[in-house]
Amino acid sequence: MSSLLIDKLSMRFDLPNGSSVQALQDVSLDLKAGELLSILGPSGCGKTTLLNIVAGFLAPTAGHVSLNDKVVTGPGAERGMVFQQGALFEWMSVRENVGFGPSMKGMPKAEKGQIVDHLLDVVGLQAFKDKAVYELSGGMQQRVALARCLANEPDVILMDEPLGALDALTREKMQGLVLKLWKETGKTIILITHSVEEALLLGERLIVMAPRPGRIHKEYHLPFAEMGVNQDLREVKRDPRFSDTREEILSMIWDMEEEIMGRAETA
Numbered sequence: 001m002s003s004l005l006i007d008k009l010s011m012r013f014d015l016p017n018g019s020s021v022q023a024l025q026d027v028s029l030d031l032k033a034g035e036l037l038s039i040l041g042p043s044g045c046g047k048t049t050l051l052n053i054v055a056g057f058l059a060p061t062a063g064h065v066s067l068n069d070k071v072v073t074g075p076g077a078e079r080g081m082v083f084q085q086g087a088l089f090e091w092m093s094v095r096e097n098v099g100f101g102p103s104m105k106g107m108p109k110a111e112k113g114q115i116v117d118h119l120l121d122v123v124g125l126q127a128f129k130d131k132a133v134y135e136l137s138g139g140m141q142q143r144v145a146l147a148r149c150l151a152n153e154p155d156v157i158l159m160d161e162p163l164g165a166l167d168a169l170t171r172e173k174m175q176g177l178v179l180k181l182w183k184e185t186g187k188t189i190i191l192i193t194h195s196v197e198e199a200l201l202l203g204e205r206l207i208v209m210a211p212r213p214g215r216i217h218k219e220y221h222l223p224f225a226e227m228g229v230n231q232d233l234r235e236v237k238r239d240p241r242f243s244d245t246r247e248e249i250l251s252m253i254w255d256m257e258e259e260i261m262g263r264a265e266t267a
């Protein structure tokens, strides 16, 4: 069983003008295998920085990340990333995009074909496997991105606003798909979103981060992701506990934004 440990992580960016930004300070988190964590917080509170450090794209100034007791020192196939948009290989077909990781590993063609077929079934794109990326809608492209990530068999899936560029209806369908994948694959998932509703639906655990320095402000353990696996998401949203928590978090983030504005005005 994999477990992801984020231990007293700090990140300072030194800027060319001599000043610096404390993007993260003392962020610690311990995720069990199969946990679904969503992260919310005002712009600039360090969400992407945190994910980039877990992915191994950035080295922290202090602290460390480890997966299954192995310290993260760079990118690795066991930590897959799904970006907001535009991260597919435009010159490859859907099938080639999903099969990219297995190809790089030198997997035999027949085995790769089976994996790709299965994943295209899972994300509902079997009929589109020979299409080029530019022929697909935004929602379909994000489904390809998910399938491509899964083809690498990561233990942990990192998603930075993966559904942020989609229209409301497609986004809701994709939220259902993320929950289905989470349940069926048992992967550990960290998902960053700006939508409070999405964070509530897609986080059995949810953290709200605060800015300057970026840190964990509040943590929730929520029933909605589990409920959403078997229930219509609209029904889950009608649960009074859902709206109560949404209002609590909205006013928390609102207060943070007000404070940031206040500080900017007096600076």
Ligand SMILES: Nc1ncnc2c1ncn2[C@@H]1O[C@H](COP(=O)(O)OP(=O)(O)OP(=O)(O)O)[C@@H](O)[C@H]1O
Pocket: 013, 014, 015, 021, 022, 023, 041, 042, 043, 044, 045, 046, 047, 048, 049, 050, 214
């Ligand atoms: N490469 C960099 N160089 C300098 N400063 C950076 C760099 N990357 C991020 N920062 C700063 O670190 C802070 C955190 O940035 P980050 O992108 O992690 O925030 P975020 O929470 O993802 O914001 P958003 O919600 O807008 O995506 C910000 O103040 C940002 O300006």
Ligand SMILES: [Mg+2]
Pocket: 047, 048, 049
């Ligand atoms: Mg970001």
